[in-house]
Amino acid sequence: MTNGDPSGTKAAERRAFWLCLVGVTLFVVALNSVNVLTFMADNPGDDATGVVIGEATSAVSGLAMIWLPWLAVRRVPLNRRPWWRTLAIHAAVLVLFSLAHVAGFVLLRQLIWAALGETYDFGNWLERWPYEFRKDAVSYSIIMLAFWLVRERIVAAAVPSPASEPATFDIRDGARIVRANLSDILAVSSAGNYAEFHLADGRKPLMRASLASLEARLGAQGFVRTHRSWLVNAARVTELKPEGSGDYAVTLGGVTAPLSRRFPEALARLRGG
Structure with a gap:
């Protein structure tokens, strides 16, 4: 008998999300740690405070916005047709993700540097944001693909086979x-x-x-x-x-x-x- 209660699917959705969140968090922490260690190795004796703050705030802001690619993949899976509509929707979400990510880490850096008695200046948004957007486009694509692959496998396994x-x-x-x-x-x-x-x-x-x-x-x-x-x-x-x-x-x-x-x-x- 087919059970009309969708709790099994919902539980699978939650499991897929948390699995992806943990995986992405570990990857981001590892990548940012490598960036900090690389700076310290290339610049021995230099103060790495700015680099640590920069990497940490970028990671925190990005992880806080991770629900955007997850929601986009849930609503519009990568195999949804027509392809042009799927790509257009994800492109729009990518822009929103990047703007929110950058605005988030700029705010965090301003607060942290203010607490340290200094100021933080992000610079001209029209000049700086395109650079950040290119990096965010790569991050969003990797996260979106990971979410889609994991979700497809876990949620599909929660749906009983036709036989x-x-x-x-x-x-x-x-x-x-x-x-x-x-x-x-x-x-x-x-x-x-x-x-x-x-x-x-x-x-x-x-x-x-x-x-x-x-x-x-x-x-x-x-x-x-x-x-x-x-x-x-x-x-x-x-x-x-x-x-x-x-x-x-x-x-x-x-x-x-x-x-x-x-x-x-x-x-x-x-x-x-």
Whole structure:
């Protein structure tokens, strides 16, 4: 029986995040320590206070912003199509990550140097930020790739294989459990913090769950994401009607769901049966 409780997937998400956070933290600490030791070896006798403060504040600020690439990978995995949209979204997050990282370590350095009775001047942002952005682009790409690879492996392992999944799904509607045959679930739509299940008999039970978590569990059972707010049972589709501008209306018995042009893989899947 397919369990509708997404806690297993959520636990896997948390495990993947903390594993990546620990790994990235150890890597950053090791890299920055090497930078400090290299400076001390190349400049014996020189005061390394500035270098230590610089490396430490950069690391702390970067780690504080690590949730940005994690959230981006969760919302837009690297294998999500179309590719240009995925790259555009991650490029925008990269800019935000870099600005937040630089602003964070500048603030920390100003506070630390002020506490030491001195001042810190970052310089002209228009001149300095492009240099920092190039380094942040490399860091973001490495972190994003690591997050994606680890998350794909851990979360995928938490989703039962299709061969072990019988044809029922438990919908936790408040205190009650509605056990529905998968073939009787025509579609699932987002309703705020809840998901509304559209059943063949006309019932519409609600379950407190995100559509993304349900997609992870039902995707292997033939359910297709056709819209940011809709999942449909591909086996129950009876009609695809063009709506203009590349959008479609998907008919499943007495339910009509939207198919956005932003989900071309869903259209190809439904056309192919």
